[in-house]
Structure formats: structure tokens, C-alpha cells
Amino acid sequence: xxxxxxxxxxxxxxxxxxxxxxxxxxxxxxxxxxxxxxxxxxxxxxxxxxxxxxxxxxxxxxxxxxxxxxxxxxxxxxxxxxxxxxxxxxxxxxxxxxxxxxxxxxxxxxxxxxxxxxxxxxxxxxxxxxxxxxxxxxxxxxxxxxxxxxxxxxxxxxxxxxxxxxxxxxxxxxxxxxxxxxxxxxxxxxxxxxxxxxxxxxxxxxxxxxxxxxxxxxxxxxxxxxxxxxxxxxxxxxxxxxxxxxxxxxxxxxxxxxxxxxxxxxxxxxxxxxxxxxxxxxxxxxxxxxxxxxxxxxxxxxxxxxxxxxxxxxxxxxxxxxxxxxxxxxxxxxxxxxxxxxxxxxxxxxxxxxxxxxxxxxxxxxxxxx
Numbered sequence: 001x002x003x004x005x006x007x008x009x010x011x012x013x014x015x016x017x018x019x020x021x022x023x024x025x026x027x028x029x030x031x032x033x034x035x036x037x038x039x040x041x042x043x044x045x046x047x048x049x050x051x052x053x054x055x056x057x058x059x060x061x062x063x064x065x066x067x068x069x070x071x072x073x074x075x076x077x078x079x080x081x082x083x084x085x086x087x088x089x090x091x092x093x094x095x096x097x098x099x100x101x102x103x104x105x106x107x108x109x110x111x112x113x114x115x116x117x118x119x120x121x122x123x124x125x126x127x128x129x130x131x132x133x134x135x136x137x138x139x140x141x142x143x144x145x146x147x148x149x150x151x152x153x154x155x156x157x158x159x160x161x162x163x164x165x166x167x168x169x170x171x172x173x174x175x176x177x178x179x180x181x182x183x184x185x186x187x188x189x190x191x192x193x194x195x196x197x198x199x200x201x202x203x204x205x206x207x208x209x210x211x212x213x214x215x216x217x218x219x220x221x222x223x224x225x226x227x228x229x230x231x232x233x234x235x236x237x238x239x240x241x242x243x244x245x246x247x248x249x250x251x252x253x254x255x256x257x258x259x260x261x262x263x264x265x266x267x268x269x270x271x272x273x274x275x276x277x278x279x280x281x282x283x284x285x286x287x288x289x290x291x292x293x294x295x296x297x298x299x300x301x302x303x304x305x306x307x308x309x310x311x312x313x314x315x316x317x318x319x320x321x322x323x324x325x326x327x328x329x330x331x332x333x334x335x336x337x338x339x340x341x342x343x344x345x346x347x348x349x350x351x352x353x354x355x356x357x358x359x360x361x362x363x364x365x366x367x368x369x370x
Contacts, residue, residue, distance in 0.1 A: 213237030
């Protein structure tokens with residue numbers, strides 16, 4: 001990149017990431033450091049009723065715990081936000097503690113915005129993720145309009161969790177398919193960071209390291225699902241995949257955009273949409289010289305292509321590697337496997353690309369993915 005290239009790096013107000021086994025024990029101290037005394041937990045029903053994790057979090061909070069909202073569903077229906085905000089007001093909560101995957105974490109962001117209104121400061125969130133979606137590092141929240149079954153959302157730096165706790169022991173109850181699929185979602189973040197428009201040298205280095213880590217540790221996590229050290233390495237890779245997301249457009253990338261249109265409408269987890277769509281998007285991007293040049297370092301980071309191989313061939317090798325990883329993890333790779341009808345492909349493409357010149361490419365991606 002020439003010395004004349006210019007860019008901008010935006011720091012989000014994430015104050016602290018606590019990582020490693022046993023880091024959950026520091027939750028109460030972090031609540032105190034933030035000066036908060038009334039914590040509302042936001043989570044999903046499965047974690048609350050079928051695992052001991054929420055009781056463990058409640059016990060660590062002790063007298064700071066004023067309530068638990070445990071009805072967050074996949075893709076966060078807007079009614080969940082309204083219900084959780086109502087409970088937060090009733091309990092006079094001044095701290096939100098999200099536990100789970102991207103849905104509870106995004107729900108807490110939306111609840112914080114609802115509580116603050118347009119002028120006030122957002123109440124802080126401490127995020128305790130149990131998947132690899134990396135939503136905890138972002139200022140963006142996605143939720144679903146229940147009337148139209150369409151995904152919507154917002155981006156606001158004030159919604160960024162102030163503290164993230166990456167404790168691998170908290171992930172052991174996550175179903176293995178969900179853990180691995182959310183890891184492909186993290187890979188999607190890294191890939192779409194690489195081909196995001198603009199000049200972002202710091203993010204690219206971290207994204208490539210995330211790619212290496214996910215390719216190494218996701219298969220190991222499948223083979224050794226109880227190995228918390230391997231899970232910890234997956235968590236660190238997911239963090240690097242979405243480091244400083246306000247500085248790049250990864251969440252606006254084509255794979256993410258298509259996935260959002262599929263996910264809420266057909267009730268497909270976002271990690272699974274990444275499993276199905278990402279490699280096809282990369283192959284389509286490889287046809288563009290600039291995008292191929294951005295994707296080529298991924299193949300070289302994985303030792304898939306010598307330096308003399310063309311960027312186009314290297315980008316295709318990277319796409320093939322993603323498809324191969326999905327197969328190794330035995331995750332869905334076709335839209336038909338998740339009950340997306342072939343007749344809906346044109347509608348999905350229009351939702352993702354409108355009437356833009358990109359629509360024809362999206363239709364072709366979806367046909368190849370079906």
C-alpha cells in the first residue's frame with residue numbers, strides 16, 4: 001500500500017476484556033468498578049432452564065442481582081426488547097449483564113438504547129458470551145420486525161459492551177453444532193474485514209491471525225469438545241476476527257448482508273448462514289481484481305498458495321478452504337438443508353441488493369448455495 005494511502009481508526013468504548021479460565025469470578029468486581037449496584041441479567045430460555053450457568057452468574061452478582069430476563073429468542077424479536085426494557089425499569093436496573101450468544105448480547109444493546117432514550121447515557125453492559133459470534137465487541141445490534149420477519153437494527157458506539165468476559169468454561173454447555181457454526185461466523189467477520197473498502201492495516205493483521213486460529217482450533221474443538229484450552233483459543237480468534245469493527249465495514253459485507261436476509265425470514269442461525277454463503281461470496285469476489293488482491297493474503301497465511309500464484313487463484317484457494325472447513329466440521333453447506341425454498345432466491349437477492357448492479361451476482365451466489 002503506498003505511503004500516501006489514508007485511513008481512519010475508530011476506537012469503541014469497550015474498556016476491558018477479561019479472558020481465560022475462571023475469569024467469570026471477576027464479574028462482581030467489574031460491576032463495582034463501574035459503580036453499579038442493580039444488575040439485570042439478559043439471556044435465553046435454554047441457558048436459564050437447562051444449564052446451571054445463569055444461577056452461577058446470579059450467585060456471583062449476589063445482592064447486586066435484581067432480576068433475570070430469560071426469554072430472548074433467536075434473531076431478537078422486537079417484543080423481547082420491549083419486555084426486557086419493561087423489567088429493567090421495574091427493577092430500576094443500572095447494569096445489564098448479557099449471557100449467551102449474539103441474540104442476548106444484541107438484545108441488551110437494544111434494551112440499553114430503550115432505557116436511555118435519545119439524550120441520556122446508555123446503561124453499561126457486561127457481556128459474557130457462550131458462542132463465537134463476537135457480537136460482544138460490536139456497537140451494532142440486530143433484531144427482528146415480527147410483522148415482516150425482516151432483520152433490522154442500529155449502530156451506536158454507546159451500545160458497545162463496556163466489559164467482555166471470555167471464560168471458556170461458560171461455553172461448555174453450548175451445543176457443539178452452534179459453537180462450531182458461530183466459529184464460521186467469526187471467520188466471516190475476518191474475511192469480510194479483509195475485503196472491506198478502504199485501508200485498514202491493523203485490522204488486516206488481526207483478521208489474518210483470526211483466520212489461522214479458527215482453521216487450527218475449530219477442528220480441534222470438534223474432536224475435543226470438552227477441551228477448555230482449545231475453546232479458549234477459539235474465543236481469542238473470534239475476538240481478533242472482529243477487532244475494532246467500527247473501523248471497517250465487515251458487518252456490511254455481502255455475506256453478512258445475504259445472511260441477515262435469510263436468517264430472520266427462514267429462522268436460520270447466522271452462523272449457519274455463514275457456513276452456507278461465505279465460500280460462494282468469496283468465489284464471486286475473486287472475479288474482481290481488487291477484491292482478489294484483498295483475499296489472496298488469506299490463502300498465503302494458510303500456506304495454500306505460493307507467492308507466485310496469481311491473486312485470483314489464491315482467492316479461489318481461500319474460498320475452497322472455507323468450504324472444506326465447513327465440510328470437516330459437518331455443518332450445513334446448502335440452503336436446501338435449512339429449508340430455504342428455491343423459489344425464494346430472487347426475493348432474497350432483491351432484499352439484499354435491491355435493484356442494484358450487484359443483484360445478478362447475488363442471485364448467482366444463492367443459486368450456487370442452494
